[in-house]
Amino acid sequence: MTPITSSYNIAAEKADKTRVAAWQLHKLQKLTEYAYNTSPFYKNWMNKAGAKPEKIKSLRDFSRMMPLLRKEDVLKDQALLPPFGSRQTANHESLVIQHVSGGTSGRGQELQGGTLHDKVQLAYLFAYGFYYAGIRPGDVTALTLPVSMSAGGTAIYDALQRVNARVLPIAAYDTVSKLKMLRQHNARVIVATPAFLDIMYAAAREQLGWDAAKDLSIDIILTAGEPFSVERAIGLERAWGAKIYEWYGASQRVGAVNCINGAIHQGKRGLLHHLPHLKFVETLNRDTQEPVEYGEEGEVVTTFLTSQGSPLIRCATNDKARLLPASSCSCGMCSDGYESGTISRYDDMMKVRGLNLWPVTVDDIVLVSPGVKNYIGIVSSGGAGRENLTVNIEFDPEIISERKATILGEISEKLRETTGLRMNVMEATFTLPQFKDAESKARRWRDERTGR
Amino acid sequence: MNAADEESLKQIELIWRASRTLTSSESPILRYYALIVHTETSAVMNQLLIPDFEDSGREH
Numbered sequence: 260m261t262p263i264t265s266s267y268n269i270a271a272e273k274a275d276k277t278r279v280a281a282w283q284l285h286k287l288q289k290l291t292e293y294a295y296n297t298s299p300f301y302k303n304w305m306n307k308a309g310a311k312p313e314k315i316k317s318l319r320d321f322s323r324m325m326p327l328l329r330k331e332d333v334l335k336d337q338a339l340l341p342p343f344g345s346r347q348t349a350n351h352e353s354l355v356i357q358h359v360s361g362g363t364s365g366r367g368q369e370l371q372g373g374t375l376h377d378k379v380q381l382a383y384l385f386a387y388g389f390y391y392a393g394i395r396p397g398d399v400t401a402l403t404l405p406v407s408m409s410a411g412g413t414a415i416y417d418a419l420q421r422v423n424a425r426v427l428p429i430a431a432y433d434t435v436s437k438l439k440m441l442r443q444h445n446a447r448v449i450v451a452t453p454a455f456l457d458i459m460y461a462a463a464r465e466q467l468g469w470d471a472a473k474d475l476s477i478d479i480i481l482t483a484g485e486p487f488s489v490e491r492a493i494g495l496e497r498a499w500g501a502k503i504y505e506w507y508g509a510s511q512r513v514g515a516v517n518c519i520n521g522a523i524h525q526g527k528r529g530l531l532h533h534l535p536h537l538k539f540v541e542t543l544n545r546d547t548q549e550p551v552e553y554g555e556e557g558e559v560v561t562t563f564l565t566s567q568g569s570p571l572i573r574c575a576t577n578d579k580a581r582l583l584p585a586s587s588c589s590c591g592m593c594s595d596g597y598e599s600g601t602i603s604r605y606d607d608m609m610k611v612r613g614l615n616l617w618p619v620t621v622d623d624i625v626l627v628s629p630g631v632k633n634y635i636g637i638v639s640s641g642g643a644g645r646e647n648l649t650v651n652i653e654f655d656p657e658i659i660s661e662r663k664a665t666i667l668g669e670i671s672e673k674l675r676e677t678t679g680l681r682m683n684v685m686e687a688t689f690t691l692p693q694f695k696d697a698e699s700k701a702r703r704w705r706d707e708r709t710g711r
Numbered sequence: 712m713n714a715a716d717e718e719s720l721k722q723i724e725l726i727w728r729a730s731r732t733l734t735s736s737e738s739p740i741l742r743y744y745a746l747i748v749h750t751e752t753s754a755v756m757n758q759l760l761i762p763d764f765e766d767s768g769r770e771h
Contacts, residue, residue: 279760375746383754
């Protein structure tokens with residue numbers, strides 16, 4: 260019988276930082292040379308920056324010389340030579356996957372083409388986390404992410420197969436059918452965003468009369484796509500009777516995974532470990548572009564070390580994450596990582612009445628309030644240049660009217676204390692949009708201010 | 712790494728080299744098989760931080 264251990268690949272997990280750094284340098288030298296010689300975009304990019312591959316003798320050289328690659332640069336290149344741009348390094352016959360970015364910025368979508376090699380490497384990136392979560396051969400795993408033009412569905416499907424999970428691809432079915440399949444096939448694992456877990460939980464209770472923790476056999480929740488508070492994660496774990504593990508991924512081939520400790524460990528946030536043998540990750544201060552210290556937040560900048568199809572070299576993701584040392588986690592792995600449940604996007608932030616408002620701050624207050632099912636926030640323009648903030652709350656059906664008023668008052672007060680902004684918190688008078696599948700990121704805020 | 716693993720790695724290298732040769736076969740089915748095997752052996756070496764032949768995947 261195969262021994263069950265918590266280690267997936269001890270060679271990488273226990274590799275010390277010096278060895279990993281040497282490995283990363285070797286791979287980056289190869290990657291930059293490959294990109295320079297096969298991609299007109301990168302040749303021009305590196306020549307312009309005076310960053311020819313032979314000049315890169317250290318990781319510091321790489322970070323200092325190679326410019327950050329931003330979404331705008333990729334989109335501009337794609338527009339000049341559709342569909343992939345001259346950044347593409349593999350010939351078209353070698354491409355077996357292609358996917359687009361999520362489009363959350365609203366500024367266009369980058370297209371990545373990948374070879375079989377890229378597909379396999381990307382699958383490994385997430386397979387580590389799925390193994391640490393406890394998925395073992397034959398475990399029935401319900402995948403609510405659709406296989407679509409986004410990277411998520413395909414990459415996660417591939418990663419689940421790397422750990423020999425038995426995948427239930429249920430994305431195409433309605434919520435009730437999904438739940439029935441979980442029960443019929445005795446699913447042990449579910450892959451879904453926090454928003455979609457809420458929807459499934461509510462549908463189980465309201466439409467089937469099921470208690471997800473008792474009537475289903477889910478032990479492991481794999482989640483990603485939106486930040487969550489400790490309270491919210493613990494609430495989801497209780498609701499489903501399962502432990503939550505997070506992964507962080509984006510179409511830029513960035514990734515980090517929880518270890519065996521999960522997203523929440525002993526009441527505190529876990530660590531999303533980097534897998535530094537697969538990618539070189541930098542976390543930079545947005546103003547100075549210098550590396551942040553442990554404990555600080557910065558922009559995630561990533562270089563996947565072995566890309567064949569569409570290398571992304573020093574790709575600035577626009578994702579905001581808090582860097583923490585390996586020692587902040589008790590699992591024993593040697594890699595640093597990001598604080599679990601807190602990665603968000605810089606372009607999520609809204610400036611309202613001169614103050615910075617992060618949707619995740621409101622999520623953390625509203626979604627853990629008792630009786631609240633969901634909410635939508637709207638920023639709109641009032642008279643005389645005023646900016647109005649409205650938080651429309653959807654309650655659980657069993658909450659009675661008298662109780663609603665108290666809950667609304669409590670939320671309003673907490674929001675004012677935490678954000679410094681007074682918001683009109685009210686019961687929703689319209690039907691809130693549903694996040695239909697695990698791929699749809701829960702975008703709960705609408706900016707309806709004129710002139711934007 | 713123990714002796715058995717070392718020996719296994721030598722075998723993987725042989726498979727890797729043989730599959731690379733097969734990728735230029737005239738038979739489509741053999742070329743596909745070779746690509747799968749070559750990619751997988753290359754990927755696993757990469758996971759183990761063994762730099763000697765991981766880059767060759769780009770030759771396809």
